[in-house]
Amino acid sequence: MFNFRCCIASIMAVAIAGCAGQPQKGGAAKPASQTPSSATAALYTRLDVDEKRFFAARDPATFKNDETGNTAAYTAAWNDAQDAAAQCPKIRDCDTARFDAAFARMSGGANPPASEETALTPEATTNAGETSPVSAALPEVGRSVTLLKGHELSEVMTLNGPVKVALEEWLTSLRPNLMDTYENYEYLRHLMWPEYQKAGLPEAILFGIMAKESGGRVHALSRSGAAGLLQFMPATGQRFGLTVSGGFDQRYDPALSARANAAYLNEQLAVFNNNLELVIAAYNGGEGRVQRLTRGADNPSFWDPRIFYELPAETRDYVPVVLAAAWLFMHPEKYNLQFPKIDGRPGTLVLQKNASLAELAVCLGQEGNMHDGWFRTLRNLNPALDPRQVQPASTPLHVPQQLVGLYERNCLNGVWASVANDLHQAVLATPSPPPQVARAAPPPPRARAKAAPTYVVRRGEHLAGIAHKFGCRSVAELAKANGIKPRDYSSIRPGRVLQVGVCTQ
Structure with missing residues (x-):
């Protein structure tokens, strides 16, 4: 999720929890009286203990007394809770929503262990109590958007007040974010769109969710622990096959996250009788909550005030904003909107000498991408690589096809290759310690154990x-x-x- 500008306050009024309401465990909510199995009860107890350990270690009254020890303590608690969450989907009666909620509470007081690109959610940049024109545009009773299998989305999608308000926001204060999303998506499209196509889902919805969730930044990580282009929470990601492989969190894999997202949507389309608005609401607010609100209703609608106003403010804004971005993706010409022409043909670049992604971004410059250069694209297409870690010669990199020739011209020899190497060496260089002034040797200290480096x-x-x-x-x-x-x-x-x-x- 990218960092929206201050004017996002005009369309969002939500809690700091951000994406803590991401998709939860499938099926209706479990009755409060249901006794969990012994395995599930053990996981719940473990989670409760980890949460108490986490907050105890983060207590400002004691943290500074032993920063190293307390940092290790709350990190260990977080990691153990993650391990417990990984076991939950394997147990039939274990509710992953309980783990997602705990992670949201823990990350509300301190960021969880994060990648180098911790992104603030649009919701997290909004102050509680601010009014939202999206919510203020009173919802109309009756469906405005229904996805019917076999029909083009544009055939069944109509616009109402909240969606029109969201359209205006995307076309004004959020236009730069919309353009960034489009550019990032075009370079990732060959990885993500086939997964939606195989699932029989419209590409515009993929774009709309990504625009709202991450802005097309593969390494986006919310305060609540949701990660990747489509912001899966850890437990939900594992439920749909996104695990950790070789140290790489697959929530950051564009193709795998698109596949998981498509699987989630199709699962919920079956639950909600192909009502797209309710499915999108479930993706943000949790399917258990939406199922409870619609249970027993004849032909339920997201816009029905009896459902709409029972949903969190975040979800009431989330649905029209996603739909508006999807509509603009399909019909830019109707709104005086012109997306850039992007040559997103995929290619493979085999390094001919050692280099990092950061070094390549410097020598490649802005040719072919005057907007912001190639660093973002290189990172998005090679999500498992540390951008500043030198990769050995012969390493294959996923790049837009146009960069293969540009690499040979700019990065193997010449002035830009020299500039990139010089800057990179400066990053790697370790400053020399200042010269020591000769002085009388101090008395030998009492023998003590040598501290580990x-x-x-x-x-x-x-x-x-x-x-x-x-x-x-x-x-x-x-x-x-x-x-x-x-x-x-x-x-x-x-x-x-x-x-x-x-x-x-």
């Missing part, structure tokens, strides 16, 4: 880069020494203290 994680660093910096034999070796699970290799929190002695022995 430690390293404080900086913003933008990943475990692989730190392992390389200290000469570890493998990332797994450093992770094991610090109790880091494979799922967290790429998301260690800045400020965390790592024991790196295993690398220097």
Whole structure:
């Protein structure tokens, strides 16, 4: 989710929880009286203990007394809760919504262990109590949008007051965000659209959800722990097959996240009788909540005031904003909107010498992409790579086809290759310590145990880069020494203290 400008306050009035209401465990809500199985009860107890440990370690009254110990304590609690969440979808009566809610509460007081690109949700930039013109445009009774299988979306989609208000916002204060989303999507389209096409879903809805959720930034991470282009919560992502593989969180994979999103929508279209508005509401507010509100209703509608006003303010705004972005994707010419022409043909670039994505972005410059250069596109198409970690020659990179020739012209030899290398070497260089002034030797200290070498994680660093910096034999070796699970290799929190002695022995 990208950082909306201050004027987002004019269309959003929601809680800081952001995307904490992402899709939850399928099916209707479980009765409060239902006794969970022993396995589920054990997971719930574990989650409760982890949450208490997390907040105890984050208590401002004690945190400064032992920052290193408390940081390790709340990080361990967060990671253990994540492990428990991974087990929940495997147990029939375990409710993943309980874990999502806990993660939202924990991240409300402090950001969870994050990637280098922690993004604020549009909702998180809005102050509670602000009015929203989207919600103020009174909903009309009756469906305005219904997705019927076999019909083009434009054939069945009509506009009402809230959607028109959202259209105006996308075309005014949010136009830069809309254009960024379109550009990012065009380079990712060959990875994402086929998944929607196979699922029989309209591409415009994929674009609308992505525009609202992440702006097309693959590494977007919300305060509540929702991640990726389509902002899956950890438990929900695992429910739809998004796991951690080789240290890489698959919620950041464009194709896999699109597949999971399509599977979720089709599942809920069957539940809500192909009513697209209710499905989109469920994606944001949780299908259990929407099912409870529509249960027993004859031909229920998202716009029915008896349903609409029982939903959170965030969800009341979310649905028309997604629909408006989808409508603009289909009909830009009707609104004096012109999307840029993007050459998104995919290609493969094989490095001919060692280089990082950041170094390539410098030497590639802005040719072919005058808007903002190529760094974002390189990151989006190669989400598993640390952008500042040097990749060895012969490494294949996913790039737009036009960059293959540009790489050979700009990045192998010449002035831009030299500039990029010079800047990169400066980043890698370690400042020399100041010269020591000769002085009398102090008396020898009393013998004490030698402290193990430690390293404080900086913003933008990943475990692989730190392992390389200290000469570890493998990332797994450093992770094991610090109790880091494979799922967290790429998301260690800045400020965390790592024991790196295993690398220097």
